[in-house]
Amino acid sequence: MARVFLTPGRDKSLRRWHPWVFAGAIAKVEGEPEAGETVDIVSADGQVLARGAYSPRSQILVRVWTFDPDEVVDATFFRARLSRAIAARAPLIQGGTTNAYRLVNAESDGLPGLIVDRYEEFLVCQFLSAGAERWQQTIVEALVELVPCQGTYERSEVDVRNKEGLSPRTGVLWGESPPELVEIREGPCRFLVDLVRGHKTGFYLDQRENRALAARYCHGKEVLNCFAYTGAFGIYALRAGATAVTNIESSAEALALGRENLALNGMEAGVVQSIQGDVFQELRRLRDSGRQFDVIILDPPKFAESQAQVAKASRGYKDINLLAFKLLRPYGVLITFSCSGLIAPELFQKIVADAALDAGRSAQIIARLGQACDHPVALSFPEGSYLKGLVCRVVS
Numbered sequence: 001m002a003r004v005f006l007t008p009g010r011d012k013s014l015r016r017w018h019p020w021v022f023a024g025a026i027a028k029v030e031g032e033p034e035a036g037e038t039v040d041i042v043s044a045d046g047q048v049l050a051r052g053a054y055s056p057r058s059q060i061l062v063r064v065w066t067f068d069p070d071e072v073v074d075a076t077f078f079r080a081r082l083s084r085a086i087a088a089r090a091p092l093i094q095g096g097t098t099n100a101y102r103l104v105n106a107e108s109d110g111l112p113g114l115i116v117d118r119y120e121e122f123l124v125c126q127f128l129s130a131g132a133e134r135w136q137q138t139i140v141e142a143l144v145e146l147v148p149c150q151g152t153y154e155r156s157e158v159d160v161r162n163k164e165g166l167s168p169r170t171g172v173l174w175g176e177s178p179p180e181l182v183e184i185r186e187g188p189c190r191f192l193v194d195l196v197r198g199h200k201t202g203f204y205l206d207q208r209e210n211r212a213l214a215a216r217y218c219h220g221k222e223v224l225n226c227f228a229y230t231g232a233f234g235i236y237a238l239r240a241g242a243t244a245v246t247n248i249e250s251s252a253e254a255l256a257l258g259r260e261n262l263a264l265n266g267m268e269a270g271v272v273q274s275i276q277g278d279v280f281q282e283l284r285r286l287r288d289s290g291r292q293f294d295v296i297i298l299d300p301p302k303f304a305e306s307q308a309q310v311a312k313a314s315r316g317y318k319d320i321n322l323l324a325f326k327l328l329r330p331y332g333v334l335i336t337f338s339c340s341g342l343i344a345p346e347l348f349q350k351i352v353a354d355a356a357l358d359a360g361r362s363a364q365i366i367a368r369l370g371q372a373c374d375h376p377v378a379l380s381f382p383e384g385s386y387l388k389g390l391v392c393r394v395v396s
Contacts, residue, residue: 001040002031002054004062008044014064017380019107021052021062029054035165036134038065038073053112053131057165063112063129078111078135079142085109086146092374100184100193101374102205103147108378113164114139117201119193121150122178124201128156130164140173151175155201159305170196181257183264187212189235190264192257199229199254199301206371206387207232207299210337213369214297215240217333217391221294224248224286224327226279226320231258231272233297238267246273246293248282280316283323296324297335304340313340317351318358325359325394334392337369341386348388356392367391 006014010025021041033039033054041050041062048069052062065073085104092101103123104116113129123143127133140152152175157168181192186208195202211233219241225234228247237245249255255274262269275282279300298320303313317338324334338348349365356363369389371377377384 001038002029002033003040003042003048004029004054005042006044006049011043011049014041014043014049014067017067017378019052019064019112019378019381020060020383021064023059023061026061034134036130036132038131040069053129053134055130055164058130058163063107063131065110065112065131075138075142078138079146081110082139082142082146085111088376089374098184098186098208100186100203100205101208102372103374105375105384107381108376108384110378115201116143117205118147118149119178119182119184119195119202122182122195123147123149123152124178124195125152125154125173126156126158126201127154127166128158128160128164130166133164133166136173144174149175151178153178153195155195181260186232188239189232191230191232191235191261192264193230194257197253204229204232204299206339206375207337208372208374210335210369210372210389211236213367213391214295214335217295217335218242222246224293224296224324226283226296226298226324227300228258228274229254229299231255231261233299234258234272235261235265235267237295238262238271239265242271242295244271244273246275248275248277248279250276250278252276280319280323283320283327287323287326291327292329293327293332294329295333295335296328298324299337300339302340303338304342307342310340310342313343314347314351317343317348318355321352321355322359325356325361325363328361328394330394330396332394333366334363334394335369335389336392337387337389339387341383343388345388349390352390352392356394361394362396363392363394365390366393 005027007027039054050064050067052064113132115126152173178195193202215236218237223237223242223245228249234245371387
């Protein structure tokens with residue numbers, strides 16, 4: 001087995017079980033490992049600390065599979081890791097409240113670069129690292145044995161694969177191709193999901209618990225749902241008794257599917273106004289027209305893909321939050337999110353606070369939000385905590 005040697009003093013994170021080894025921490029590579037091949041990670045004093053997948057095209061040169069230097073990384077290893085991850089989701093599905101959830105959450109489930117989401121009878125996978133790519137067939141074979149399903153579909157067309165030297169790829173991995181739309185159940189709500197063309201793996205599963213929480217503030221209220229996608233937050237709001245919902249979304253296809261979701265849940269389209277357009281521009285238009293709302297939800301896409309984009313992303317977050325504060329009625333509630341992992345929670349709170357100040361609104365934080373329980377974060381891998389949200393109430 002090839003070995004990767006660390007420079008002196010660069011083993012502290014590994015001894016704390018952090019699963020990434022950056023290229024700058026490497027003194028030398030012994031052997032000629034291929035992309036995705038398993039290598040031993042060795043400290044400067046010759047101690048084997050872990051085994052991981054080698055990725056020569058990435059700044060993260062090795063992603064750790066195991067911190068047990070005697071553990072063999074083979075089909076049995078992957079079956080055991082998958083079994084563990086699947087078993088951990090049992091409490092989520094025992095009550096029958098949902099049939100759509102994350103089965104494997106990459107590094108935090110001990111399987112770096114692997115995402116697996118379940119939608120009813122279909123699994124959707126993303127192979128995001130050289131190691132996950134190398135073991136794809138083994139992983140899929142274990143998955144379909146452990147999780148009986150009609151089909152397994154790949155959605156590995158994300159930008160992060162470029163950093164691993166991997167090209168985008170989608171298609172059927174096993175079994176049947178998913179139908180045009182799959183109906184999922186989430187508590188009292190139903191949604192139609194496009195597994196082939198939809199955002200991420202088809203739906204924002206990480207917001208499940210936040211949708212239910214947001215609904216608490218919507219009874220008898222007029223709600224503005226920004227970056228609405230297929231309208232899930234709005235449907236929860238209507239079920240909770242919202243008097244009206246305005247959805248803003250740039251995609252006409254997503255808004256159309258949102259209307260189908262309204263009908264699926266037995267709701268009348270007349271209580272929902274759908275606006276196709278850029279959220280930044282539409283918020284300004286609503287401000288200039290004098291519109292106001294009781295509850296505003298901001299769930300934007302990732303604004304920062306790299307550290308170099310953090311400053312620009314911060315300005316974007318401040319802009320939409322400032323506009324939202326100006327559109328809120330007295331004692332209104334802003335539910336605002338960032339899914340940019342590079343935007344720390346402290347920075348996000350400061351951005352929202354500055355936005356309220358510039359809008360001339362005094363506000364309180366009444367809840368802090370994160371990703372759903374099927375998107376766990378390993379204590380040794382804080383980078384896994386990417387979704388952050390604040391529920392803010394205007395007090396003056």
